[in-house]
Amino acid sequence: xxxxxxxxxRLAFDGFDGTAAVLDGIDLAVEAGDTLGIVGETxxxxxxxxxxxxxxxxxxxxRVVSGRxxxxxxxxxxxxxxxxxxxxxxxxxxxFQDPASYLNPLLAIGTQLVDVIRGQDSAAGGVVRPxxxxxxxxxxxxxxxxxxxxxxxxxxxxxxxxxxxxxRVLIAMALAGEPRLLVADEPTTAxxxxxxxxxxxxxxxxxxxxGLTLILIxxxxxxxxxxxxxxxxxxxGTVVEEAPTAELLAxxxxxYAQGLLAAVPDLDRPEHRPSGIPGSIPNLxxxxxxxxxxxxxxxxxxxxxxxxxxxxxLAPAHRVACHHAAP
Amino acid sequence: xxxxxxxxxxxxxxxxxxSMLGLTLVTLIVALALLGPWIVPYPDDVAGATNLAGxxxxxxxxxxFGTDEVGNDILTRVIIGARLSLLVGLGITLAAAAIGVPxxxxxxxxxxxxxxxxxxxxxxxxxxxxxxxxxxxxxxLGPGIANAMLALVLVWWPGYVRLAESKALSIREEPFIEAAxxxxxxxxxxxxxxxxxxxxxxxxxxxxxxxxxAILAVASLGFLGLGAKPPTPExxxxxxIARGYLPxxxxxxxxxxxxxxxxxxxxxxxxDGLRDILDPRSNRG
Amino acid sequence: xxxxxxxxxxxxxxxxxxxxxxxxxxxxVAPSDPAALAAGPDAGRSQIEQARREYGLDRPLHExxxxxxxxxxxxxxxxxxxxxxxxxxDLARYFPATLELCxxxxxxxxxxGVPLGMLSAVFKDxxxxxxxxxxxxxxxxxxxxxxxxLLQLGFATALGWLPTSGRLSVFTEPAAPITGLLLVDSxxxxxxxxxxxxxxxxxxxxxxxxxxxxxxxxRVNRSEMVEALRADYITAARANGVLRRRLIAVHALKNAxxxxxxxxGLRWGWMMSSTVLVExxxxxxxIGLYAVSSxxxxxxxxxxxxxxxxxxxxxxxxLVVDLLYGTLDPRLRDA
Numbered sequence: 001x002x003x004x005x006x007x008x009x010r011l012a013f014d015g016f017d018g019t020a021a022v023l024d025g026i027d028l029a030v031e032a033g034d035t036l037g038i039v040g041e042t043x044x045x046x047x048x049x050x051x052x053x054x055x056x057x058x059x060x061x062x063r064v065v066s067g068r069x070x071x072x073x074x075x076x077x078x079x080x081x082x083x084x085x086x087x088x089x090x091x092x093x094x095x096f097q098d099p100a101s102y103l104n105p106l107l108a109i110g111t112q113l114v115d116v117i118r119g120q121d122s123a124a125g126g127v128v129r130p131x132x133x134x135x136x137x138x139x140x141x142x143x144x145x146x147x148x149x150x151x152x153x154x155x156x157x158x159x160x161x162x163x164x165x166x167x168r169v170l171i172a173m174a175l176a177g178e179p180r181l182l183v184a185d186e187p188t189t190a191x192x193x194x195x196x197x198x199x200x201x202x203x204x205x206x207x208x209x210x211g212l213t214l215i216l217i218x219x220x221x222x223x224x225x226x227x228x229x230x231x232x233x234x235x236x237g238t239v240v241e242e243a244p245t246a247e248l249l250a251x252x253x254x255x256y257a258q259g260l261l262a263a264v265p266d267l268d269r270p271e272h273r274p275s276g277i278p279g280s281i282p283n284l285x286x287x288x289x290x291x292x293x294x295x296x297x298x299x300x301x302x303x304x305x306x307x308x309x310x311x312x313x314l315a316p317a318h319r320v321a322c323h324h325a326a327p
Numbered sequence: 328x329x330x331x332x333x334x335x336x337x338x339x340x341x342x343x344x345x346s347m348l349g350l351t352l353v354t355l356i357v358a359l360a361l362l363g364p365w366i367v368p369y370p371d372d373v374a375g376a377t378n379l380a381g382x383x384x385x386x387x388x389x390x391x392f393g394t395d396e397v398g399n400d401i402l403t404r405v406i407i408g409a410r411l412s413l414l415v416g417l418g419i420t421l422a423a424a425a426i427g428v429p430x431x432x433x434x435x436x437x438x439x440x441x442x443x444x445x446x447x448x449x450x451x452x453x454x455x456x457x458x459x460x461x462x463x464x465x466x467x468l469g470p471g472i473a474n475a476m477l478a479l480v481l482v483w484w485p486g487y488v489r490l491a492e493s494k495a496l497s498i499r500e501e502p503f504i505e506a507a508x509x510x511x512x513x514x515x516x517x518x519x520x521x522x523x524x525x526x527x528x529x530x531x532x533x534x535x536x537x538x539x540x541a542i543l544a545v546a547s548l549g550f551l552g553l554g555a556k557p558p559t560p561e562x563x564x565x566x567x568i569a570r571g572y573l574p575x576x577x578x579x580x581x582x583x584x585x586x587x588x589x590x591x592x593x594x595x596x597x598x599d600g601l602r603d604i605l606d607p608r609s610n611r612g
Numbered sequence: 613x614x615x616x617x618x619x620x621x622x623x624x625x626x627x628x629x630x631x632x633x634x635x636x637x638x639x640x641v642a643p644s645d646p647a648a649l650a651a652g653p654d655a656g657r658s659q660i661e662q663a664r665r666e667y668g669l670d671r672p673l674h675e676x677x678x679x680x681x682x683x684x685x686x687x688x689x690x691x692x693x694x695x696x697x698x699x700x701x702d703l704a705r706y707f708p709a710t711l712e713l714c715x716x717x718x719x720x721x722x723x724x725g726v727p728l729g730m731l732s733a734v735f736k737d738x739x740x741x742x743x744x745x746x747x748x749x750x751x752x753x754x755x756x757x758x759x760x761x762l763l764q765l766g767f768a769t770a771l772g773w774l775p776t777s778g779r780l781s782v783f784t785e786p787a788a789p790i791t792g793l794l795l796v797d798s799x800x801x802x803x804x805x806x807x808x809x810x811x812x813x814x815x816x817x818x819x820x821x822x823x824x825x826x827x828x829x830x831r832v833n834r835s836e837m838v839e840a841l842r843a844d845y846i847t848a849a850r851a852n853g854v855l856r857r858r859l860i861a862v863h864a865l866k867n868a869x870x871x872x873x874x875x876x877g878l879r880w881g882w883m884m885s886s887t888v889l890v891e892x893x894x895x896x897x898x899i900g901l902y903a904v905s906s907x908x909x910x911x912x913x914x915x916x917x918x919x920x921x922x923x924x925x926x927x928x929x930x931l932v933v934d935l936l937y938g939t940l941d942p943r944l945r946d947a
Binding site: 016 | 335338339
């Protein structure tokens with residue numbers, strides 16, 4: 001049994017203008033110890049998918065249409081809020097895009113960490129350790145994410161920290177409950193390029209040291225290539241291709257994945273001009289029928305407009321959702 | 328696009344019970360003010376007929392809210408009072424906006440010393456809570472409905488300066504103003520085309536709220552004996568007389584007070600509802 | 613932080629000076645002749661002129677203003693025409709009653725408004741949210757003088773549970789004031805009977821005075837809580853398993869309290885100003901009643917005195933709010 005198994009997951013957002021089919025039949029499995037990257041453009045639903053794993057999408061407007069998300073054999077979509085609370089941070093933890101807005105501006109770092117640690121204790125059903133003991137653990141966690149002078153840091157506030165430090169604090173918080181699965185939603189997007197590499201290296205080290213399973217969301221293939229063994233490409237609420245990272249980079253099979261790769265500038269070959277994908281992402285209130293990519297696809301045929309392609313395994317561990325893809 | 332946002336606004340407004348209640352109350356009050364003289368049960372009592380034989384009667388089928396100390400039907404006088412209250416509330420708000428908005432836009436777009444001067448004077452007026460300042464002004468000018476109105480306008484305009492100034496300031500920073508200026512549009516043209524339309528939504532919201540508050544303020548001054556003088560059918564002044572007949576003739580005070588409450592409530596709810604759809608980011612209480 | 617506070621204090625001092633100017637201007641644009649007023653209703657021309665000289669009203673305006681300001685710095689607010697007493701003395705006598713009433717009303721407003729705002733934000737769009745919304749809009753729309761009369765009719769006349777008006781029974785002789793606040797003084801002296809009596813007199817006017825304040829605290833706190841509960845940092849804290857009650861009562865509330873504090877400061881001034889209505893209804897012997905009775909007889913020195921006191925209170929309240937802001941918001945502390 002996989003650690004995480006998502007099957008036929010459909011999520012809609014209800015609004016005044018109608019219902020947006022934000023996630024349209026997601027099928028994904030993640031084994032324990034796996035590192036999976038999810039890549040796609042802004043608005044493709046990758047962050048919504050990440051938040052679904054912790055049931056953080058606000059209901060309403062979000063509405064589950066169908067599907068299952070099995071984590072350790074439990075269906076998260078049917079788990080009551082109380083059960084979900086026991087999972088958050090302890091089994092599945094999450095780190096976010098913009099560390100400045102994801103830390104409470106008015107509370108000291110120490111207070112925020114101590115509250116997380118004590119929250120975990122209480123969710124575990126055991127004794128809740130006193131604040132002083134929690135504070136000691138908080139300092140250890142800060143040291144573990146490579147922050148100097150953790151004791152002093154506990155008394156400082158978020159505005160006194162740099163972006164990279166804030167993201168490390170958020171990572172420390174995510175580690176507090178010793179989770180099995182770490183979901184990182186664009187963890188480096190808001191950071192300076194030099195800091196990005198450090199934070200990615202930290203995540204990779206923690207994943208290796210603590211035996212974590214990682215799901216890393218990014219719009220940047222380079223980031224995913226650095227830290228993930230496998231990658232899934234999302235387009236307009238569907239997974240269009242899933243493969244080992246090296247394989248996808250070398251031989252993308254889905255036209256969208258090919259376009260995505262062609263759009264990346266290549267520093268080794270400056271003569272190679274990056275090319276964009278013509279057209280724009282579809283309006284999910286009225287998504288195109290059949291394959292959602294067909295209006296922009298150079299290889300589209302009548303079949304693409306009529307039937308939605310399912311993920312097919314075209315090579316070992318390489319699955320593609322395209323009528324025309326061939327190995 | 329415009330029709331979509333209009334439809335969305337209509338949808339949100341109709342969905343809210345509170346907004347619809349506000350609209351209903353305001354419509355009722357306006358209708359009473361317009362139709363008052365033709366629909367009151369005792370038209371003779373409007374001019375102040377006396378009927379001492381029938382004074383201070385309790386509520387009955389003939390007089391739903393009883394009669395007052397000279398035998399006039401209380402409901403009749405309260406309905407007639409709607410016209411005065413509404414006019415006064417509307418007048419104060421419009422006059423305050425007419426003074427405050429141009430000053431605010433001027434301060435917001437001109438900047439420099441002029442802005443400093445306008446805003447300091449505004450802050451000064453805002454530093455004394457409204458009712459006390461109004462009483463101080465009435466004390467100096469002498470009591471009466473006209474002076475009460477004047478005092479309340481003097482108390483009310485600074486709020487509009489603040490609003491218009493902050494809107495003008497924030498719009499001044501917008502890229503499209505920069506673009507318009509680069510394209511050679513004059514200051515007046517920018518004001519007219521960009522600043523004013525962008526200030527309209529919060530202005531409408533504030534005015535709706537303020538009409539209610541102005542009605543309440545005029546009634547308050549009337550109650551204190553500093554506003555309208557009896558026998559003017561002003562709600563606050565009526566309650567002030569009714570107070571002398573408490574507790575034995577308790578019903579006298581009920582009807583005028585309920586009308587003040589209903590109209591202030593109506594304008595507040597309407598303003599609230601309008602804010603939810605026109606200006607959702609601001610939610611100051 | 614220190615410079616921030618000093619700046620705010622400096623601004624407040626400037627405003628106070630402006631307020632003094634404002635009251636002076638109001639007093640001088642008055643169409644009524646202050647000298648005629650001072651000389652009394654039956655005074656002849658010569659008596660009026662004598663009064664004019666006596667009060668310095670024949671001097672040029674800037675001299676009069678200078679004298680007004682120097683008098684004020686010595687606590688001299690001028691003399692009431694109606695009773696001939698110095699206004700400063702009367703203000704000192706009436707102010708504690710108003711302060712006591714406002715403090716209790718503000719306590720009621722905050723203690724009820726903040727938790728109710730929090731509850732309705734947490735249970736947004738549920739029945740408790742709708743119920744508090746009705747309370748909030750009513751609180752702002754109910755005419756305080758009418759609501760006061762209704763409470764008198766209900767609790768004093770019909771039920772007979774509470775006294776109608778006044779601060780104490782006319783037969784009760786309170787001991788010399790310590791703080792001037794009867795509730796506090798009676799506790800300090802351990803006089804339980806006096807405390808209960810004072811409480812029975814103050815409770816109705818305090819409720820009437822607190823209602824608009826409660827309503828706006830509730831509204832602001834609710835909408836700020838709704839906003840805070842949607843914030844990214846709450847999502848993160850939730851994702852990491854912070855306990856729900858801690859999340860609401862500390863993480864979100866602390867952020868919602870900043871704007872709520874601002875409204876509390878604002879409301880303190882409005883509350884002082886509404887005492888003119890509430891004190892009139894309940895015959896509460898405070899500065900509000902003093903201002904109204906003076907205004908009716910055209911005796912405006914006391915009215916200006918009350919205006920200054922209320923404005924001063926408003927400024928002090930805003931300074932206290934600024935101070936609290938500084939302690940609550942670490943970003944300001946470092947600024």
